[in-house]
Amino acid sequence: MTMAQDKPLALxxxxxxxxxxxxxxxxxxxxxxxxxxxxxxxxxxSLHGTKIQxxxxxxxxxxxxxxxxxxxxxxxxxxxxxxxxDHIDVPYLNSLGVKVSNTPLVVSDATADIAMGLxxxxxxxxIEGHQISMDPKTVDFQSLIGTEVTxxxxxxxxxxxxxxxxAQRGRGFDMKILYHNRNRRSxxxxxxxxxxxxxxxxxxxxEADFVVLAVNLSPQTTxxxxxxxxxxxxxxxxxxxxxxxxxxxxxxxxEALQKRxxxxxALDVTYPEPLPRDHPLLHLPNIIITPHIGTDTxxxxxxxxxxxxDNALAAVEGRQIPNEVKPK
Amino acid sequence: xxxxxxxxxxSEVGENxxxxxxxxxxxxxxxxxxxxxxxxxxALHGPKIQxxxxxxxxxEPKxxxxxxxxxxxxxxxxxxxxxxxxIPYINNLGLKIANTPHVVSDATADFAMGLxxxxxxxxFEGQxxxxxxxxxxIPQSLMGVEVSxxxxxxxxxxxxxxxxAQRGKGFDMKILYHNRSRRSxxxxxxxxxxxxxxxxxxxxxxxxxxxSLRFHTDCTxxxxxxxxxxxxxxxxxxxxxxxxxxxxxxxxHALQSGxxxxxALDVTHPEPLPRGHPLLSLPNALITPHxxxxxxxxxKKIMHRMVNNAVAAVKGLPIPDEVKPQ
Numbered sequence: 001m002t003m004a005q006d007k008p009l010a011l012x013x014x015x016x017x018x019x020x021x022x023x024x025x026x027x028x029x030x031x032x033x034x035x036x037x038x039x040x041x042x043x044x045x046s047l048h049g050t051k052i053q054x055x056x057x058x059x060x061x062x063x064x065x066x067x068x069x070x071x072x073x074x075x076x077x078x079x080x081x082x083x084x085x086d087h088i089d090v091p092y093l094n095s096l097g098v099k100v101s102n103t104p105l106v107v108s109d110a111t112a113d114i115a116m117g118l119x120x121x122x123x124x125x126x127i128e129g130h131q132i133s134m135d136p137k138t139v140d141f142q143s144l145i146g147t148e149v150t151x152x153x154x155x156x157x158x159x160x161x162x163x164x165x166x167a168q169r170g171r172g173f174d175m176k177i178l179y180h181n182r183n184r185r186s187x188x189x190x191x192x193x194x195x196x197x198x199x200x201x202x203x204x205x206x207e208a209d210f211v212v213l214a215v216n217l218s219p220q221t222t223x224x225x226x227x228x229x230x231x232x233x234x235x236x237x238x239x240x241x242x243x244x245x246x247x248x249x250x251x252x253x254x255e256a257l258q259k260r261x262x263x264x265x266a267l268d269v270t271y272p273e274p275l276p277r278d279h280p281l282l283h284l285p286n287i288i289i290t291p292h293i294g295t296d297t298x299x300x301x302x303x304x305x306x307x308x309x310d311n312a313l314a315a316v317e318g319r320q321i322p323n324e325v326k327p328k
Numbered sequence: 329x330x331x332x333x334x335x336x337x338x339s340e341v342g343e344n345x346x347x348x349x350x351x352x353x354x355x356x357x358x359x360x361x362x363x364x365x366x367x368x369x370x371a372l373h374g375p376k377i378q379x380x381x382x383x384x385x386x387x388e389p390k391x392x393x394x395x396x397x398x399x400x401x402x403x404x405x406x407x408x409x410x411x412x413x414x415i416p417y418i419n420n421l422g423l424k425i426a427n428t429p430h431v432v433s434d435a436t437a438d439f440a441m442g443l444x445x446x447x448x449x450x451x452f453e454g455q456x457x458x459x460x461x462x463x464x465x466i467p468q469s470l471m472g473v474e475v476s477x478x479x480x481x482x483x484x485x486x487x488x489x490x491x492x493a494q495r496g497k498g499f500d501m502k503i504l505y506h507n508r509s510r511r512s513x514x515x516x517x518x519x520x521x522x523x524x525x526x527x528x529x530x531x532x533x534x535x536x537x538x539x540s541l542r543f544h545t546d547c548t549x550x551x552x553x554x555x556x557x558x559x560x561x562x563x564x565x566x567x568x569x570x571x572x573x574x575x576x577x578x579x580x581h582a583l584q585s586g587x588x589x590x591x592a593l594d595v596t597h598p599e600p601l602p603r604g605h606p607l608l609s610l611p612n613a614l615i616t617p618h619x620x621x622x623x624x625x626x627x628k629k630i631m632h633r634m635v636n637n638a639v640a641a642v643k644g645l646p647i648p649d650e651v652k653p654q
Contacts, residue, residue, distance in 0.1 A: 022471065109476035113499065117449050120442030124623070129616035130452055136603045141617045143384070145347070148625040149442075150434035172498020173438060274458065282459045290454035291470070297449070299474040 007034045008316045010054040011041055011072070013061035021058055024298065025305040029056065032309055038062040045071045054079060054312040059292075060087050069096055077315035079308040080325075082295065083107050086217040086244060091327045101311035101323045103304045105161055110300040111214075112165035114293065115242045118266035119154075119210050122238050122288050123147045147209070147236065147263065150174050155208025157201065157224070158215030158243065159185055166212055167193035180204045205232040210240060217244035225249065230256040238264045242294050245271030250281065257284050268294050334642050335359045336379035337366055337397070339386035346383060346631075349624070353631045354381070357639050363387045370396045379404060379638040384618075385412050394421060402641035404634045407621060408432055410651055411543045411570060425651040426637035428630045430487065435626040436540075437491035439619065440568045443592035444480075444536055447564050447614045448473045473535065473562060473589065476500050481534030483527065483550075484541025484569065485511055492540055493519035506530045507541075531558040536566060543570035551575065556582040564590045568620050571597030576607065583610050594620045 010033040014020040021029075029035055036048050038061070049071045055062070058081045062068065069075065075098050080088060083104045090100050121127055124146040132138050154170040156163045159181040167177045170193075177195040179185075184197045198204040205211060211233060215221045225239070226249035233239070239262060241248055250271060256262050266288040273292055275282055282289065295301065307323060314321045336358040339345040345362075346354070354360050358379065363386070366373045374396040380389060382405040387393060389403050402424045405413060410427055418425055446452060449472040457470070480496040482489045485507040493503045496519075503521040505511075510523050524530040531537060537559060541547065551565065552575035559565070565588060567574055576597060582588050590612040599618055607613050621630065633649065640647045 109500070110474065113445060113475045114449055116499075117442070117445030117451055120438065121446050121451055124439050124442050124619070126439075126442050126446050126614075126616060127452055127455055129619050130614055133600065133615040133617050134608050136608075138600075138603070140344070141600050143343070143622055144617075144619055145622050145624055145627065146619070148435065148623040149438045169498040172495040173441075174434075277461060288451075288455055289458040290451055291458040293449065293451075293454050293470055293472070296470055297472045297474040301471070 007032060008054065008312075009034050009036055009048055009052045010056055010312060011036050011038065011052050011062065012056045013038050013058060019059040019061055021056075021305075022298070022301060024302060025058075028302065028305050029309060032313060041071075050074055053077070053316050056308055056312070057081060057088070064088060064093075066092075069093075069098065077101060077312055077321065079312045079315075081304050081308055084217060084244060085325050086246075088325075090325055094327060099315060099321055100325045101308070101315075101321050102325050103307040104323060106303040106307055107295045107300060108161045108165050110297050111162050111242055111294040112169055114268055114290070115162075115166045115212055115214065115240055116169045118240050118242070118268060118288060118290065119212065119238065120149060122240070122264050122266040123149050123152075123210070127288055147238070149210075151176070152209035153178060153207055155179070155198070155204040155211045156195070157181075157204065157211065157213050158221075159195070160214065160216070162242070163212075163214040164189060164193060166214055167195050175210075178204045178208060201229075202232055205229055206234070208237060209234065210238050212240040213243045213247050215243050215247060217246055222246050223249045225253070227252040227255070230261055233262050235260060235262065237262050238266065241265070241267045241269055243269060245269045245273065254280055254284075257281075257286055260286075264288075268292055333357060333359050334378045335361055335373075335376040336381055336638065337361050337363065337377045337387065338381045339363055339383055345386070347624075347627070350627060350631045353628065353635055357635055375399050378402075378642050381634055381638070382406060389413060389418060391417070394418070394423070402426060402638055402647065404638050404641075406630050406634060409543060409570065411545075413651075415651060415653055419653050424641055424647055426634070426641070426647050426649045427651050428633040428637075429649060431629040431633055432621045432626060433487045433491050435623050436488050436568055436620040437495055439594060439616075439621075440488075440492050440538060440540065440566060441495045443568070443594060443614060443616065444538070444564070444566050445475060447566070447590050447592040448475050448536070452614060453611070473564065475536075478502070478535035479504060479533055480536045480538060481505070481524070481530040482521070482538045482540060483507075483530065484539065485515075485521070486540070486542060488568075489538070489540040490515060490519060492538055493521050501536075504530050504533060527555075528558055531555055532560075534563060535560065536564050539565070539567040539569045539573050541569055541573070543573060548572045549575040549578075551579070553578040553581070556587050559588050561586055561588065563588050564592065566592045568594045571595045571599065580606050580610065583612050590614070594618055 015026045053076045055078045080102045125144045154175040156179040159179040180198045180201045264286040268290045340362045341351045377397045380403045404426045480501040482505040485505040506524045506527045550573045592614040594616045
């Protein structure tokens, strides 16, 4: 077993606390890397700076500022935890000779699970039900009536690895599956989940009872769902977002929810994260918001971390990086 | 003519009873009398009533009420459960009983999966943090349990249990089930379910234990101290059947001491739980007020079925969903 001193150095934010790595994640990393926390690094940048070869980015921390990179001349790789890398300037880092990797595929099941969880919780008013059950002041246990999921139409915008899994889950509820994607999927993929392609996103918006967003954030998908799209949706429809907050025009969404242009929304992602405490979206009755927990299971988290480690070891050993993100 | 339509006794139209669309379905075939009106003059109104519609257990078919309904032909109860009805007593009065099987199954199965996911992924805590006055996250407290690929143990593989299995399969869950009798090979294959003759085996192996069986009094306390201690400490119990299936004191102890991870209950005993009940203050108990069938679509299906049964009873025809004595 390599001595701690022989292990390559990796920069992390911190362990535990508000946005840090869970202990099991840090323990996995320590098997192969000597971890330097951002705070330790800042106390004496020249001590470790020249030896740090890898930066493990978790929940956008440590912040990837240019000033950081000037102090990390030996950096080979920014290994991101998660599949979305919209917060990383890949061309800029590449110009410094630093590669970028992400963790595709391993995040898909847990994210698809959360998408269905949000859909069901919203449709069947589970959160409200729990609040009523628990509230010491509740006197009237009046009926909360929700909307039927079985047999309803599920419209998936973004039918990648995650979208396909959402479709599979929806099918288990005998839902009718529509999807819109940059490219049509193969007939086998469509048949496997009983999905019908909507070349025109507007058609999907008009027909769906539940619209689920599972796209990458890009210039093309920023503000993809705005006033026009929301007004095309049924007044009984629900919007679910497990992509990125910026895919939705939040002001338009606020108005749509207030005016009941759509029935409800359930978001695991917002912009910013978190929303400021006085943001009007937080105070609507017909919205569910969870704090970006799409991949927050121990099992999935550790799969992500293992992938980060594999990418980092490849970088340190000069091998091809399995999940390198190349610029478009 | 409205005046020719037979009379039905109901709880009430409104928030605590039938919403307007449901009342309209009844009015197609019946004149409806809310209980409050009836009680103002039972002697006057009683003889008119041929049908008693029971929705969410109201009005309660107590002997004192039934005694005031000399023309009553049928008691039509919403939902599949009949444990709230004294079937022999009601039959002995010469009355028929009907419930509404089948139409509740999809909505109940959907709700069961919704509870499972909400509990597993700590969505209630997540929402509180996302919308609370202080945005503080401690990663470990929001770490959930993986649903995809986990083991779902279904106790009670009737129509509802089978539909839950189908939904679980969509999440690539491994399905185990325990039932009074084994289901056919086709039924098992359709949802990839494995029979556990021994309930203990299911309890030991499952990540999620789902109670979806029909309640009989001999199933009271089916899940008690012993059963809970057989379960994995990471396991979650979901109950959409009847509160009495679970020994609630044993459950409280199990949740407090980490014997199981969490519980999600649409049903308790009593309903609702009295304010201050220990279950209500446990962070790992997700409780909803018996809303498993609460969708507009399903409520209307139930209502149509109840009316159908009632119309048959009034005409002296065979009742489609008659509940026969055991």
